[in-house]
Amino acid sequence: MNKLTITILGSGTSQGVPVIACDCHVCSSIDKKDNRLRASILVNYNGENFVVDAGPDFRYQMLRSKVKSLRGVLFTHEHKDHIGGLDDVRAFNFRESRDMEVFCSKNVEDALHREYHYVFSEERYPGIPMININCIDLREFILPGELPVIPIRVMHYKMPVTAFRFFDFTYITDAKSIEDSEIEKIKGTKILVVNALRLSEHISHFSLKDALELIDTIKPEKAFLTHISHLFGTHNEIQDMLPENVYPAHDGLVIEMDIV
Numbered sequence: 001m002n003k004l005t006i007t008i009l010g011s012g013t014s015q016g017v018p019v020i021a022c023d024c025h026v027c028s029s030i031d032k033k034d035n036r037l038r039a040s041i042l043v044n045y046n047g048e049n050f051v052v053d054a055g056p057d058f059r060y061q062m063l064r065s066k067v068k069s070l071r072g073v074l075f076t077h078e079h080k081d082h083i084g085g086l087d088d089v090r091a092f093n094f095r096e097s098r099d100m101e102v103f104c105s106k107n108v109e110d111a112l113h114r115e116y117h118y119v120f121s122e123e124r125y126p127g128i129p130m131i132n133i134n135c136i137d138l139r140e141f142i143l144p145g146e147l148p149v150i151p152i153r154v155m156h157y158k159m160p161v162t163a164f165r166f167f168d169f170t171y172i173t174d175a176k177s178i179e180d181s182e183i184e185k186i187k188g189t190k191i192l193v194v195n196a197l198r199l200s201e202h203i204s205h206f207s208l209k210d211a212l213e214l215i216d217t218i219k220p221e222k223a224f225l226t227h228i229s230h231l232f233g234t235h236n237e238i239q240d241m242l243p244e245n246v247y248p249a250h251d252g253l254v255i256e257m258d259i260v
Contacts (some may be wrong), residue, residue, distance in 0.1 A: 001258050004147075004167055005044040006193075008253040009051065009061040011226045012036025013197065014081035016057070019230050026230040033235035033250040037061060038081045039173050039227045041193070043166060045259075048145030050074060052164060052171055058085025065252075071144050072101035076173055077161040078111035086116060090129040099132040101144070105162055109133050136162070152185045154178045157204035165189065167259050170218075173227050176204050183217065191255055192220040195227035208232070208241065215246060224249040 010016075017036040018027030026034055038055035048071045051058070062070070070092045076082055089100040104112070112133070113120055119129050134141075138151050152163040154175035163172040168190040172178075175195055178186075186192070196211035205227065206214070215223045225238070226249045232238055238248040 001260060002046060004169060004257045004259050006166075006169060006171075006191075006255040006257075007042040007044075007065055008193075008224075008226065008249045008251055008255075009040040009042050009065060010037035010055065010057055011228055011249040011251055011253075012038055013227055013229045014038065014079065015230075017228070017230045022230060024230055026232075026234050029234050031235060033248075035251065036228060037251055039195070040082075041171055042067065043147070045143075045147040045166070046145035048143070048147065050143060050147070052076065053082040053173070054085040054089070055081045056084040059088040062088070062091075069096060070100070072103060074149070074162075074164060075102065075104040075108045076163065077105075077156060077159060078108045079156075079159075079174070080115075082174075083108070083111060083115060086112065086131070087129055089131065090127065093130045099130045101134060102131050103134045103136050103141070103143075103149075105137070105160065106135055107160065109135055150185055152178075152182050154182065159204075167257065169193075169255070169257055170220075172214075174204070175206055176202070176210070178214070183214075186218050189218055190221045191257060192218055192223045193226050193249060193255075194223065196225040196232070197227060198229045198231040199233075200231075212243070212246070215243075221245065222247070224253070224255075 037057040040053040043050045050072045052074045140150050150165040154161050155177045156174040161174045170189040172194045196208050197205035223246045
């Protein structure tokens with residue numbers, strides 16, 4: 001029996017929590033669960049590690065979780081809080097003597113060429129990241145280590161975002177709406193991680209109400225909320241608002257699933 005292990009590397013929004021210069025009760029909390037780096041997860045299967053999104057906190061997330069090997073990076077979309085740390089994969093290039101495999105949509109690929117133009121220059125400057133882009137669409141694909149991935153299209157206001165399903169685990173971030181045909185891909189998920197920015201409505205992110213409606217549709221065994229804003233509340237305050245099988249995620253949370 002194999003094991004799928006998911007580590008929540010970051011459970012915060014684009015600003016993280018605490019927010020710079022903010023003195024609210026959430027940002028001032030001494031509970032470590034209220035310190036939220038930018039949203040990302042680490043996926044381990046068959047001895048191979050992958051991350052979903054490498055934002056500005058990527059370097060620290062790798063150090064904090066003591067990640068010594070990384071086979072690939074999957075990107076959900078092209079916003080800076082999700083792609084801003086890609087340069088730091090060069091540490092793994094050096095340690096493992098191989099290119100970093102990157103899996104992303106064409107929109108993200110175009111953004112990486114803009115943001116990291118020096119990586120793709122014909123003149124190869126010494127020490128730049130070495131990456132190999134694998135352009136994906138909504139068809140299932142297989143990662144090294146024989147890990148199947150089902151991409152799911154969600155909408156971040158008007159921007160397409162790719163959610164990912166690994167076996168019976170699904171990770172969704174930066175969603176505001178999901179078409180019924182894509183919801184069908186999520187059904188049967190046993191553990192769901194989904195964004196919930198705050199209590200009040202937002203133009204491009206699920207609110208708590210939106211997230212709970214999706215959870216009620218999917219009916220996973222457990223659900224965890226991520227991409228949490230300081231406007232939502234503390235970890236404990238959020239937990240008190242949630243149904244029995246729903247929890248606020250926190251940085252460092254480890255989720256394990258047996259794969260038959």
